[in-house]
Amino acid sequence: xKSVLPMPHVTLVTLSGLRxxxxxLLELGMTLPGLRRRxxxxxxxxxxxxxxxxxxxxxxxxCSYYEPSRYRDELxxxxxxxxxxxxxxxxxxxxxxxxxxxxxxxxxxxxxVVLGGLHVTSCPxxxxxxxxxxxxxxxxxxxxxxxxxARQSRLQQYYKADAPFDLGQAPIPRYDLLGDRLRQRMxxxxxxxxxxxxxxxxxxxxxxxxxxxxxxxxxRELVALTTHAPKPWLELADDNTFAGQxxxxxxxxxxxxxxxxxxxxxxxxxxxxxxxxSGLAASGCVxxxxxxxxxxxxxxxxxxxxxxxxxxxAAIEAIxxxxxAVNGCMIVGAEGxxxxxxxxxxxxxxxxxxxxxxxxxxxPFPGTTLYNRLQREGRLIExxxxxxxxxxxxxxxxxxxxxxxxxxxxYEVIKKVxxxxxxxxxxxxxxxxxxxxxxxxx
Ligand code: SF4
Numbered sequence: 001x002k003s004v005l006p007m008p009h010v011t012l013v014t015l016s017g018l019r020x021x022x023x024x025l026l027e028l029g030m031t032l033p034g035l036r037r038r039x040x041x042x043x044x045x046x047x048x049x050x051x052x053x054x055x056x057x058x059x060x061x062x063c064s065y066y067e068p069s070r071y072r073d074e075l076x077x078x079x080x081x082x083x084x085x086x087x088x089x090x091x092x093x094x095x096x097x098x099x100x101x102x103x104x105x106x107x108x109x110x111x112x113v114v115l116g117g118l119h120v121t122s123c124p125x126x127x128x129x130x131x132x133x134x135x136x137x138x139x140x141x142x143x144x145x146x147x148x149x150a151r152q153s154r155l156q157q158y159y160k161a162d163a164p165f166d167l168g169q170a171p172i173p174r175y176d177l178l179g180d181r182l183r184q185r186m187x188x189x190x191x192x193x194x195x196x197x198x199x200x201x202x203x204x205x206x207x208x209x210x211x212x213x214x215x216x217x218x219x220r221e222l223v224a225l226t227t228h229a230p231k232p233w234l235e236l237a238d239d240n241t242f243a244g245q246x247x248x249x250x251x252x253x254x255x256x257x258x259x260x261x262x263x264x265x266x267x268x269x270x271x272x273x274x275x276x277x278s279g280l281a282a283s284g285c286v287x288x289x290x291x292x293x294x295x296x297x298x299x300x301x302x303x304x305x306x307x308x309x310x311x312x313x314a315a316i317e318a319i320x321x322x323x324x325a326v327n328g329c330m331i332v333g334a335e336g337x338x339x340x341x342x343x344x345x346x347x348x349x350x351x352x353x354x355x356x357x358x359x360x361x362x363x364p365f366p367g368t369t370l371y372n373r374l375q376r377e378g379r380l381i382e383x384x385x386x387x388x389x390x391x392x393x394x395x396x397x398x399x400x401x402x403x404x405x406x407x408x409x410x411y412e413v414i415k416k417v418x419x420x421x422x423x424x425x426x427x428x429x430x431x432x433x434x435x436x437x438x439x440x441x442x
Contacts, residue, residue, distance in 0.1 A: 008085040008151050009062045012054060012177070013102065014047035015095035017069035019390040025411055029392075041185055043069070046178055048187045048237050049117070049139065050090055055171030056143045061085075065177040071101040080109055086150035089131075090117040093365055094390035100130040107132065112150050114159075119386075121206050122367030128157055136160040138207055140170065164208040167192060168217050175228035185263075186229050189237040190218055190251060191244060196267075197301035198293075200331065200362060200370040203239035204301075212244045215254055222258045234262035234284075241266045248276045252283035261439060265289045267305045271315025281323040281437050289327040289358065290316060295348060296341050297334035301369065317353060323437030325355035325430045332410050333362040338400045342409040349417045355430040357417060360391035361410055 020026045047067065054063050064082055068075050079087060087106055091099035096119045103113045107130075116135035120127035127134045133155045135142060141161035149155045175186075193210040194203045204210065226232060241264045242248055255262065261284050268290050270276045280288075290312075293299060298306050316326045330345065349357055364371035364380065366389075374380050379397045381388075388395050398406045416422065434440045 006085075007060060007062065008147070009064070009082055010054075010057065010147060010150075011079050011082055011084040011087045012047075012050040012063065012065045013075075013079070013087060013089045013099075014050055014065075014067050015069070015089070015091040015098050015102075016045075016047070016067045017043045017095075018392075019094040019387060020392045021388050021390070022393050022407065022411075025392055025414065028411065028415060044184045045187055045235060046175075046183060047090060048173060048189060050088065051173035051175065051177060052171060053088070053139050053143050054174035054177060056140060057147065057174075058144065061147060063174065063177060065174075068098075070095070070098045071105070076102065076105050076109075079106065080111065084111060086147065087111055087113045088146075089113060089115050091115075091119060092117065093119045093386050094388075096120070096127075096386050100127075103130045112153075112155055114146055114150070114155070118202060118206050119366065122202070122365070124158060132157075134158050138165045140165045164211060165192075167211050167213040170213065170217055170221070172221055172224045175225060178228070182229050184233060185235045186225055186232045187235050187237040188218070188221060188225060188262075189213060190241060191238050194240040195243050196240070196303045196305055197369070198291075198305070199299040199301050199373070200364070200368055201239075201301075202365055202367045206367050210244065212246055215246075215250050218251070219254045219257070222254065222260075226258050226260070231259045234258070234260045236262055236264035238264060242270050242273070242276055243267065248273075249279055252279040255283040255285075258284070260284045261286045263287045263289070265291075267291065268307070268312040268315040269305065271318040277318060277322050280319070281439070284439060285324050286434065286437065286439070287325045287327055287356065288319060289329055290319075291329045291331075293329070293331050294334040294337070295330075295345055296336040299334070299370075313353070320353065320355060320433050321436070323433060323435075323440070325433045327356035327358055328352065328354040329358045329360075331362045332359060332413060333394065333398055333406050335399050337398060337406075339405055339409055342413055346413055346416050349413075350422055350425075353429065354426070355433055356426055359410075359413060359417060361394060361406075362396075363389055363391050364396055365389060 057063055089099045089103055106113050113131040114133040114135060115127045115131045116139050120134050121136050124134045124136050136158055138161055142159040146159055191212045193207055195210045197204045266288050292312055319326050364374050374396045381395055384395050394403050394406050397403060
């Protein structure tokens with residue numbers, strides 16, 4: 001007689017939310033309205049990666065989805081009660097230890113676990129000590145094999161696709177797993193990776209070469225997304241939108257049909273591209289994050305993104321003139337940074353035309369060229385483990401400051417640039433810019 005396998009179930013878990021170890025900074029963040037707002041928005045973003053994998057589940061598989069910020073016993077019990085065939089966990093570097101804790105606890109209770117994401121892609125052997133299987137790189141090409149292997153109790157230790165995933169074959173993400181509560185923000189991906197290779201960034205390497213998603217696929221996903229959440233606020237899950245070769249108007253046309261307002265990340269060169277400037281706002285873009293990175297240092301790998309500050313600011317002004325606010329992204333602690341240069345950064349940001357700013361500490365995420373270089377140079381702080389790799393804690397020895405000077409300097413930068421007055425000033429700039437925006441005008 002043929003044995004009948006029970007109906008399989010996969011539980012998806014993403015460890016989400018911002019993390020900070022430094023107590024003074026954590027306390028300061030709680031009191032600064034600009035930071036609080038951004039942290040809240042980020043923690044609301046669903047894991048597009050896991051929802052997309054769920055879209056590939058064979059029909060007989062049931063599925064559940066969790067977004068805890070950390071390990072909790074109640075979560076473990078909830079998952080065990082589902083009697084899952086497999087639990088898939090995804091986490092970034094700062095939360096990976098929480099993911100390992102959950103994974104270890106599940107395995108103790110004989111539940112198979114697969115781990116995936118950027119961190120385990122960079123550190124697969126470390127991750128393999130905490131789970132049954134590790135996905136190295138993109139999950140889509142290997143997902144159905146993993147499910148079948150889990151069902152047949154024959155999971156392999158590592159899964160790695162032979163070729164980059166064809167984004168034209170992407171499934172529709174399972175937005176239904178988010179339940180009925182509408183999110184402040186939803187995510188949509190129009191491309192994967194980046195053609196550049198900035199030293200501190202893993203976007204251009206860890207998930208394979210740069211690819212654009214075909215327009216008709218974006219359209220299908222937008223229809224599904226807007227059915228779940230009409231007229232949404234979108235955060236494009238792209239690393240550098242418009243960095244490819246496609247006609248931007250094709251993307252604008254499809255985005256405009258969703259009647260969404262969207263945020264995205266791009267590089268300053270879009271401010272010199274008339275085809276982008278003429279269609280960006282009308283397509284619903286309200287804010288774009290642009291990496292200025294540092295006033296002191298130009299990172300290797302920046303390619304044609306490398307430019308004088310004056311030219312970048314002219315491009316940013318051109319973008320803001322169209323009604324789209326620019327969030328200027330700065331990295332503190334680059335090579336050459338000193339206590340005095342941090343003062344100059346504050347002066348620049350307090351008087352700049354930027355409608356918003358994001359200031360993070362240089363963080364050598366594993367898998368990046370920066371991490372490898374600092375490791376080679378013996379400059380990683382050994383007793384600061386993965387929870388410190390969160391963009392807000394110092395993890396390496398700076399070249400021209402002590403660790404304490406960088407910590408204190410970063411604290412002062414944040415305190416001044418996100419003060420009530422400075423935040424109000426940027427809010428005023430944003431309002432002036434958005435008065436020019438076709439969506440807000442009407
Ligand atoms: S341009 Fe942006 S996304 Fe591309 S490699 Fe540099 S930092 Fe990463």
